[in-house]
Structure formats: C-alpha cells, structure tokens
Amino acid sequence: MTTPAQGLHSHVLATLGLAITAGEYPPGTVLRTDELARRFDVSRTVIREVVRVLESMHLVESRRRVGVTVLPTASWNVYDPQVIRWRLAGADRPRQLRSLTVLRSAVEPVAAGLAALNATPEQCRRLTEEALGMVATSRGRQLEAYLVHDIAFHRVVLDASGNEMFARLGDVVAEVLAGRTHHHVMFEDPDPAAVTLHVQVAEAVRERDAARAEALTREIAVGALKELDVLAP
C-alpha cells in the first residue's frame, strides 16, 4: 500500500502528507501526536519531526493543549514540489494539472523571451538538439522518447532565462508534461503544429529574437490550455 521508504521519517511523512493533500482529514480535523505514534508504530520523536515538516508546508498547525489541526487548502504551500507531487498523485490531479498549466502559460513565454537575451551558446545548442529530438520522435508512437525531449527543451528554456524563480519551475513543468502524456492522449502522436513551434522557438532564441521567442511560446501555451479546455470555446 504505502511506499516502503528507506527511513521511518520519510515513510510517515509521505503517508500523512499524501492523506492530507488528498482531502482525507477535512480542514479542522485534529490529530494527536501520541495517537499517530501508536498508529504508525513509531516513537513520538519521529511523529514530531514529521509534524514540524508538515507545519512548515502549512498543511497543519500545531497548538498546545489542542493538537495538530489540519489547515484549509487555501493556506497550503502549493509551490512546494513535495506538495505538488502529493496532489498530483491524489484525487484532485485534474484540477491541479489545470492550475499548473495556467501557471506555465504565464511564465514560459516570458522565460523564452528572456532566454533569447541570455542563453549561452551551449544552451542554444541544447535547445536545438532537443527540438530536433522532438521532431525525430514525434511520429510512430514514441511518446516516451518524445516526452524526454519535450521536458528537456522546456527545462533549458527556463534555465536559460537566467531567472532563478523560473528555473525552479522546471520540475513542475516536467510533472505537467509527464502527467499529460501518461493520461490524456498517450495513443495519438503529438500535434505536428506544436512540434514545429518548438523548433521555431529554438531558432528565435538562437537568433536573439526575444519578441518572436515569446510570441511562439505563447502559441505553444495556448495549445496546452486548449487541450485542457481551460479556455472558453
């Protein structure tokens, strides 16, 4: 059922974190440390450390004489990669994918524009390489190979933007892309238009054409949003 885990702490943290983000324990639910200790058959020490971490993610709040209270979704640290992973693994995965895709659609075009200004030659090379990789794997049911290049491509763009906040969204984008491939389509080959757009973005960055890189990436984003019916029809 629950992951084996190579440490008690990780195991309990994963189990509890997953349960809370999945919506078992509605907000306001109170947990007590020694009850949890009994339930997981570990010492209170381990539970306390887990609770502290959960508290730093604002999933719970611990108060004396009360216990550990589960907090409402609104206060969760939704940018915490760990929280994102838990939520993507849980029930509201679709909702989560939507939110994240909208975030992507805002960030990536700007990142691409900055990348056109800041990318190193090496990054330009990798961008082209990955784009060509996407072309090569875009036909004939090579979804997994395609995904690898797609993820790498977007990661390079985010890194090349030179903005630390953007760069850290690489993992999020990877999750979203993987989620999309592994659910949604998986059967049909990727949209040829999208593939072309990626190649053109690589070109634009290489030519230092920021406006074009941004506009093209915005088109890619629109495509991704359409896939999820986020836009009005």
Add this chain to the structure above:
Amino acid sequence: MTTPAQGLHSHVLATLGLAITAGEYPPGTVLRTDELARRFDVSRTVIREVVRVLESMHLVESRRRVGVTVLPTASWNVYDPQVIRWRLAGADRPRQLRSLTVLRSAVEPVAAGLAALNATPEQCRRLTEEALGMVATSRGRQLEAYLVHDIAFHRVVLDASGNEMFARLGDVVAEVLAGRTHHHVMFEDPDPAAVTLHVQVAEAVRERDAARAEALTREIAVGALKELDVLAP
C-alpha cells in the same frame, strides 16, 4: 540580535535559516547536530526538528556519518514564503527583488486577464475601491497609505483570477511592493501614469474585457521592471 521568539524551535529555525540563506555557511559546509545543540544551548531534539524543516526546504541535506550539509542555492525551495522572507531580509535582497519582479511581470498580466473573466461583483467592487484609494493617496507623500491600497489591489486581482497558484503569490507581491516603497523611492510620489493604469485595469475587469485587462497590467509590469533597470536601456 536574533528575534526573541516564542519557542526554542522557532528561534533556532529563524537563526539558522537566515544564516544559511544569507550565505554564511557556503554550500558544502557541514554542520553536526550535537555541535549545533551546544551552540544554541538546546537539546538535540530541537535541533533535529529544525534540521528536518530546513531539509524540507532543501536548504540542507542530512546524511548519516557525514552530518548536515548546506546545499547550493540552486536547490533551495525559492517559492517557500519563509525562504523568500529570509532572503529579502538578507544580503542579496536586491537580486531577490529583481527575480520576484520578473516573476510578477509574467504572472500578473495573465492573472488580470483571467480576473476579467472570473471576478465576482464583490471583487470588482473592491478592485475599483482600491484603485480609487490609490488615486486618493497618490499625492502628498502618503506613501504608506498608497502602499496599502496597491497591495490590496494586486491581491484582489490574483485572487479573482480563480487560479490557486496565482492567488498564493499575493504574499510575494506584497513583499515586493513593500520592499520597493521602503527602499527605492520613498520620497517621491508614485508615477501618475501607473496610478491611472490601475484605475483602467479595474475598469477593464469590471467590463469583462480580458484582453484589455491583460494589456494594461502588462504596462504596469513594464513600469515596475524599468524601475529596477531589468530591461535593456
């Protein structure tokens, strides 16, 4: 020196977190739990809990037989509000403000566009109210009052977007705006053009004109970026 704090844990966490994000302890530095326990004059229990939290923020990594290793900036959870606050309080505050402003410039226009589609009448009302508040306080050295309205305005936009990820950036935006006011200018009244733009954004949202709301917000963003010389001259 260090904040009083209402608990040993908070105190140690704040001190260590601040120190690490400030760049004392270069990446690779190894700390040992019982040494820390002696240094802070607390039990190893407290230190362990702090380390676990720091670890969940990817500021450090704890390995057996090695100790607690400080990780490079690239792996930090830079979206953790706690980490953001520490970094804004520390040495690379300017760099941090730049990164965050670029993030804002990507997110807020899209959020405004969505807000035009999704804002409730109540949110429209509040938006107009805050915009007018900005107008009213935009002259005569009422920087603090102006700041309050400015923050509220942007918070409503992000909330009204209906996207959870955007909504959670409210605190970040608040920090950035506060940081700008309290350093940078503080002496001159805000740019009248910016004030007008805010009023127009409120209008556009009220009239459900998503494209206009987005474009106007983009103008506000460009202004903010110019202030920080992020753009090429």
Add this chain to the structure above:
DNA sequence: GTGACATAAAAGTCGTACTTTTCATTCCTG
C-alpha cells in the same frame, strides 16, 4: 595498487520524565 575488512563517527530511533501552555470546568462573587 586493489579489494576485503574493521573501525568509528554521525545521524536515526526510542522511551521516559518533566515543563509549559492553554482549553474547559467549576466555583465564587456581585
């Protein structure tokens, strides 16, 4: 030099005892 092995250092885990805060009840007073 290379590989197996032993050593020890540090984190991980546990159990217990004690402190502190704070909610809730009771009881006293006006």
Add this chain to the structure above:
DNA sequence: CAGGAATGAAAAGTACGACTTTTATGTCAC
C-alpha cells in the same frame, strides 16, 4: 443569573540518555 477568577488536566514542547544503523575512511593482506 452573569461574569470572572481559580483550578484541573490534556496535549504539545523540551530534555536526556541509551541504543541502532548506516557509511566514510583507514588498514591490512594479497
């Protein structure tokens, strides 16, 4: 009867000491 002060107890917070587990490193034999 209302309101507030004293009281009790529940739960988290802290401390300490003993033990386990992992693992980097130094050593020894080959």
